[in-house]
Amino acid sequence: MSRPIGIFDSGYGGLTVFRSIAKLLPQYDYVYLGDNARAPYGNRSFDTVHQYTLECVEWFFRMGCPLVILACNTASAKALRTIQQHDLPRIAPEKRVLGVIRPTAEVIGSYTGTNSVGVLGTKGTINSGSYEIEINKFFPEITVHQLACPMWVPLVEYGEYKTEGADFFVRKYLDELLTKAPDIDTILLACTHYPLLTGLIEKHLPAGVKTISQGPIVADSLADYLQRHPELEQAITRTGSMRFYTTDDTADFDNHASTFFGEKVRSELAVIG
Numbered sequence: 001m002s003r004p005i006g007i008f009d010s011g012y013g014g015l016t017v018f019r020s021i022a023k024l025l026p027q028y029d030y031v032y033l034g035d036n037a038r039a040p041y042g043n044r045s046f047d048t049v050h051q052y053t054l055e056c057v058e059w060f061f062r063m064g065c066p067l068v069i070l071a072c073n074t075a076s077a078k079a080l081r082t083i084q085q086h087d088l089p090r091i092a093p094e095k096r097v098l099g100v101i102r103p104t105a106e107v108i109g110s111y112t113g114t115n116s117v118g119v120l121g122t123k124g125t126i127n128s129g130s131y132e133i134e135i136n137k138f139f140p141e142i143t144v145h146q147l148a149c150p151m152w153v154p155l156v157e158y159g160e161y162k163t164e165g166a167d168f169f170v171r172k173y174l175d176e177l178l179t180k181a182p183d184i185d186t187i188l189l190a191c192t193h194y195p196l197l198t199g200l201i202e203k204h205l206p207a208g209v210k211t212i213s214q215g216p217i218v219a220d221s222l223a224d225y226l227q228r229h230p231e232l233e234q235a236i237t238r239t240g241s242m243r244f245y246t247t248d249d250t251a252d253f254d255n256h257a258s259t260f261f262g263e264k265v266r267s268e269l270a271v272i273g
Contacts (some may be wrong), residue, residue: 003237004029005222006060006068008053012157012253014071015260017100020215021069022242025223027049029241030064031063033270034257036248042122042151043072049124051115053079054087055162055272061092067196069222071205073121073190073214077101077128100214103221104188108142111212112186115142118177121190123148131190145181149173149191156193157256161200170200179205188212196259245270 007018011034018032035041035056041049053075060068070076076099083097108117119131126148135144151169155161178184185208189195195213202211227234244267246253257265 001027001064001237001238002241003064003066003083003235004031004241004243005236006057006063006065007032007071008031008035008056008060008068008075009033009070009072009192010035010041010052010074012036012256012260013153015265016192016195016213017069017071017215019220019261020219021222024216025226025260026240027238029237030238030243031060031061031065032242032244034244034246034248034267035272036246036253038077038178038247040122041072042124042150042153043076044074044124046078046128049074049078050082054083057083057087057097058091059270059272061095066095067232068095069218070097071192071218072157073100073125073192075099077130083095096229098222098225100192100218101130101148103132103218104190104212104214105131105138106221107137107217108186108188108212109139110200111210112142114183114185116181116183116185117142117144118181118184118187119144119146119190120152120173120177120187120194121146122153123150125190131188143181145177145184147173147177147180149194150195153191153193156196157260159256161196166197167200167203170197171204174201174204178209184209186210186212189214193260243268247272 080099132144155166250267
């Protein structure tokens with residue numbers, strides 16, 4: 001029986017994280033699930049995001065996954081802690097669910113010289129305050145300046161991320177952030193859609209201000225986690241397989257997914273619940 005690593009997102013964005021993980025750790029089996037039928041999660045309540053995320057985690061467990069990565073900032077911010085502390089002990093104490101916020105918080109101090117960091121994300125992620133809380137646990141000297149960028153995900157989802165309209169909204173949010181905190185030298189792209197806007201973002205940043213995408217950081221963190229937990233690492237099967245699922249139309253998913261994953265994808269329909 002296949003025992004893959006599960007990688008979850010509310011839609012397509014988690015594929016940018018999956019891409020980095022598969023590149024670094026190609027030997028393992030993987031299952032990706034996009035809950036496109038109920039996306040986006042960004043503006044939903046904590047209770048709703050927890051309910052949806054838990055249902056998807058339980059689906060992964062039925063698929064044989066001993067480990068699930070929430071490659072979704074909103075799910076990591078609004079659902080991960082409750083799932084880890086309350087749900088897993090009840091439904092699957094031997095399994096693990098990890099997110100994308102803590103791995104990023106653990107290393108961000110090595111990127112900044114001014115101890116002033118910008119965090120750009122969805123409304124849900126920013127309003128949760130999760131990044132500020134986690135970063136300050138590891139680096140209390142860092143000041144975190146957060147800003148929601150509600151137009152960026154739709155621009156990416158609808159393939160408009162290289163247009164003049166995208167250029168306008170990228171510049172608009174960056175100007176707002178840097179006007180508020182001109183000493184920022186590091187900007188975290190705290191949404192897995194945002195790497196597709198990296199070119200435009202860097203075009204409008206002052207010299208010396210760098211961007212951080214989460215994919216490589218999460219991949220490195222996963223490799224370290226598996227090394228430190230050999231009992232879990234040994235439970236994962238290794239044939240290098242990758243399967244993709246969506247809760248919505250598979251043809252539509254495949255059409256968009258290649259933009260995020262960097263290669264063609266053929267998905268299957270997942271029935272949740």
